[in-house]
Amino acid sequence: VNLDLMKHLTPLGYHFAPDPSSQQVCTIGGNVGNNSGGPHCLAYGVTNAHILAIEVVLADGEIVTLGGLDAEPSGYDLRGVFIGGEGMLGITTKVAVRITPNPSSVRTLLLSFDTPRDAAATVSAVIAAGIVPAAMEVMDQGITIAVENYVNVGYPRDAGAVLLAEVDGLPDGVDIDAQRISDIGREHGATDVRQAASDEERMLLWKGRKTAFGAVAQIAPNYYLHDTVVPRSKLADTLEGVYRIADEHDLAVVNVFHAGDGNLHPLLLFNGQEPGIYDRVHAAGAKIVEASLAAGGVLS
Numbered sequence: 001v002n003l004d005l006m007k008h009l010t011p012l013g014y015h016f017a018p019d020p021s022s023q024q025v026c027t028i029g030g031n032v033g034n035n036s037g038g039p040h041c042l043a044y045g046v047t048n049a050h051i052l053a054i055e056v057v058l059a060d061g062e063i064v065t066l067g068g069l070d071a072e073p074s075g076y077d078l079r080g081v082f083i084g085g086e087g088m089l090g091i092t093t094k095v096a097v098r099i100t101p102n103p104s105s106v107r108t109l110l111l112s113f114d115t116p117r118d119a120a121a122t123v124s125a126v127i128a129a130g131i132v133p134a135a136m137e138v139m140d141q142g143i144t145i146a147v148e149n150y151v152n153v154g155y156p157r158d159a160g161a162v163l164l165a166e167v168d169g170l171p172d173g174v175d176i177d178a179q180r181i182s183d184i185g186r187e188h189g190a191t192d193v194r195q196a197a198s199d200e201e202r203m204l205l206w207k208g209r210k211t212a213f214g215a216v217a218q219i220a221p222n223y224y225l226h227d228t229v230v231p232r233s234k235l236a237d238t239l240e241g242v243y244r245i246a247d248e249h250d251l252a253v254v255n256v257f258h259a260g261d262g263n264l265h266p267l268l269l270f271n272g273q274e275p276g277i278y279d280r281v282h283a284a285g286a287k288i289v290e291a292s293l294a295a296g297g298v299l300s
Helices: 002-012 028-034 078-082 116-128 141-151 171-187 199-210 212-218 232-248 277-294
Strands: 051-057 063-067 091-097 105-113 135-140 161-169 192-195 222-225 252-258 266-270
Touching: 002 028, 028 091, 051 078, 063 078, 105 116, 105 171, 105 199, 116 135, 116 161, 116 171, 116 232, 135 141, 141 161, 141 199, 141 212, 141 252, 161 171, 161 199, 171 192, 199 212, 212 222, 212 252, 212 266, 222 277, 232 252, 232 266, 232 277, 266 277
Parallel strands: none
Antiparallel strands: 051 063, 051 091, 105 161, 105 192, 135 161, 135 252, 222 266, 252 266
16 A cells, blocks of 8 residues: 555654555555556656556466666667556566655745635646745635644635645745745735644644545535646636536536646536436536646546
8 A cells, every 4th residue: 555655664764755545555566557646746746656666467368577676678668568558568566666765854834815716826826936835725615624634634614615735845945935935925825834843743734635535425415527637727617617517417526636747536426316417516526627637637
């Protein structure tokens, strides 16, 4: 399990960079199969960038090794082809991961906004300023309240949206970037900026973000999750389009997303026992995908 590997490596001064929201339950083999990302893929890249070699059983039973431990083998990158293949090309039996040294300093900020648009605009402005944080995650008010009810870590219930931003690296540079993000946030309407005062508080903030999907059960018994990527400059407009589509189909929606790379995760909430509900849910889902593609995005 991804989190088990993380817990093993951290005391040794290292970590495995991909950290999907399902980190508590997803396996390294599953990460390979899906080329998984996660909050920290903004700076560190998705799974493909952190796998050196994989042992694979092909459909005819042959065992092969793709990639290598010392250097990338010459020729076609079959390791890269296999990662993200969702099991169609073979079954992974061993994985050699690339481990990353833990940063010497980390700063985690929680910025509150009146609207998701303000949070999205802040994300674009931070990247435009030349800052590439380790992670930038946005949650709207609906999911923030559900998360806070679930894990009670100190998220503001009255904020229209929150932005969780993290920078890491050398202490002086991290302090500068954290201050610049705070300033940019306030320039774009941040009503409050808070910095985690300890590693424990930082981990609690991330626990809240990574239990977001589970927290949805407080609002509705079922949800339909979409996953699209749009240009950061179109993030705010697409987000407002998602809310509009949900309203048109008489559905509730909450949004939690990897804002730094424009990766949206709208969750359409519903009760599967309601007659005809799946027709509305699928119709709204199709419209969300169409809106994302029209904005110049893709399926992630």
